[in-house]
Amino acid sequence: MIKKYLHDGDKYDQNLFYSEGFVLDYNDLKMDLGNIYSKEKYKSxxxxxxxxxxxxxxxxxxxVVFPKNYKVLNCEEDSKILFNCISKHIQKRPDMYIGENGDKNFTSNYPFAAFYGVYDYFANYGLYLKNKFFIKPNTGGRLNWKETLNKSEKFINYEDIILFPLYYNKNHYFSNxxxxxxxxxIDYTIYKFNTFINLSPTGKSFPxxxxxxxxxxxxxxxxxxKxxxxxxxxxxxxENLxxxxxxVNIGGHFYLKHYSFSSIWEDMIKxxxxxxxxxxxxxxxxxxxxxxxxxxxxxxxxxxxxxxxPTQYISPDYYCESENTQLIFDAKxxxxxxxxxxxxxxxxxxxxGMKDSITDKKKFKKTYSALILPSEKRFTKIHFQIDSMYNDTYDFIITEEYMDIRDVMISFCK
Known part of the structure; x- marks a missing residue:
């Protein structure tokens, strides 16, 4: 049962957490809580x-802790969207969840990354059924001449040699x-986390x-x-098994925490x-x-x-050239x-003012720039427009593009 939900960045209420029995991990390695500092003094x-x-x-x-500015319409349904979004990102970007990077970005006391690796194999190939050949006499199938010659009795009938019995390859599939x-x-994980996981179980009897x-x-x-x-x-x-x-450990408090949702936001917006x-x-x-x-x-x-x-460079999050226009967007x-x-x-x-390498003339007639942020609804604001007192050559404008984060997450999970 979902007892309470908050948003990333909400003020921490210690009484609420302890009264409901929710325990956070606050230490030097993984910071469940951030500090709000005073303006007058650098003091938390x-x-x-x-x-x-x-x-x-x-x-x-x-x-449940939802991302910044996420509009919760149905807590159970939105919790599934959040879980599926994090899981999809783990599957698409496993490099971010391995080694030291993984420790900084994500923590859970349940091995979801390994589970999804196993499920990916199941989705692509089915259950692991090893194909084995058994060589048996007089069973039909493809005749194995080598085994027949080595193992059969030889009988002479007039001028012919008769081999008996004949040995055949028999193809068997077995569970191991x-x-x-x-x-x-697969089945234990889907059963335990059925509130979040909308995947089909194997359909087989539980071992x-x-x-x-x-x-x-x-x-x-x-x-x-292996x-x-x-x-x-x-x-x-x-390896995933x-x-x-x-x-995996059975028992104790389950938790799943993503400390760098900004990286998911960046990939989702792309x-x-x-x-x-x-x-x-x-x-x-x-x-x-x-x-x-x-x-x-x-x-x-x-x-x-x-x-x-020359070795130094800049890297906008999203760059695109389309005919005589360039687009420069950044996720925030x-x-x-x-x-x-x-x-x-x-x-x-x-x-x-970028130049064309061939003509040495200005390459683009139009350049558009925007910051893309999460919001409860879609709208646009002007972030920056150069004052003509300082520059009347170019009409520099940067917009703030507020995207419905719920819709972005649903699209990412499809």
Whole structure:
């Protein structure tokens, strides 16, 4: 049951957490809470929630922390959207969740990354069924001449030699430990987290083995099997099973916390722009159209703009060239913007006068720049417009494009 929900960046209420039995991990390595500082002195005067995710208490109730500016319409349905969004990102960007990077970005006491690795194999290949050949006499199938010659009795009938019995290859499919492990990992996880996970179980009978109690023995066998397996996809499957059983623990408070939702926001917006961007209208607003998009390719591109130090470069989050127009967009995972965004202003100034390498003339007639932020609804504001007193050559404008984060997340999960 979902007991309470908050948003990333909300003020921390210690009494609320302890009265409901929700415990946060506040230490030097993973900061569930951030500090609010006074304006007069550099001193912490309060704390705020600094993650996105789920925390469980002793009664199996859940606290859900949604992203900044997420409009909750149905808490259970929106919790599924959030869980699926984080899970999809783990699947698309596993590099961000491995090693030291993983420790900084994400923590959970349940091995979801390994589960999704196992489920990916299941979705692509089905359950692991090893194809084995058994050689048996007089069973039909393909005749095995080598075994027949080696094992059969030889009888002479007049001038002919008769071999008996004849040995045949018989193709058998069998379930083994890997198959049973897959069934346990998939069906147990889907059952336990059915509030969030909308995936189909295997449809097979649950194995009659206590996988958690016997996990050390299972891990030992899996490691041996990995040494005997040579196909890349099968090796990856066994590696994910090893990771799962190395990390899984039954009991205790479940938690899943993402400490860098800004990285998910950045990747989601890239997909959103590539799928739905249509144009910039006369008011400098980004126009999105799910029925008639341009299907442009937005990418992170580097520009070496410093002639004094050519190795230095700038990299807007989303860059795209379309005919005589260039688009320079940047993702901002903020509740709101305070002050001028100097980085985006510098991008606009440095790139708007870019020359064509062949003609040595100005390459683009129009350059559009925008900051893209999460919001409860879609709207546009002007962030920066150069005062003509300072520059009347170019009409520099940067917009703030507020996207409905709920809609962006739903689109990302499809």
């Amino acid at each position: 005067i309060d704390k705020f929630i600094d993650f996105v995710g789920f925390v469980e208490n002793d009664d199996n109730d859940l606290l 430990l890997i198959t049973d492990c897959m069934i346990f990992v 009659g083995v206590d996988f958690i109690d016997k996990k050390e023995d299972i891990l030992s066998i899996l490691m041996q099997l 040494q005997q397996t040579f196909k890349d996809n099968e090796q990856q499957l066994i 090893i990771c799962y059983f190395s990390e 997909d959103y722009l590539c799928n739905f961007y249509k144009e910039i209208n006369s008011s400098h607003e980004i126009v999105l159209d799910k029925n008639n998009p341009r299907k442009l390719v937005f990418q992170k591109k580097s520009f070496h703009v410093n002639a004094a130090k 995972y903020y509740s709101d913007i305070k002050g001028m965004d100097y980085k985006q202003i510098s991008y606009l100034f440095m790139l708007s």
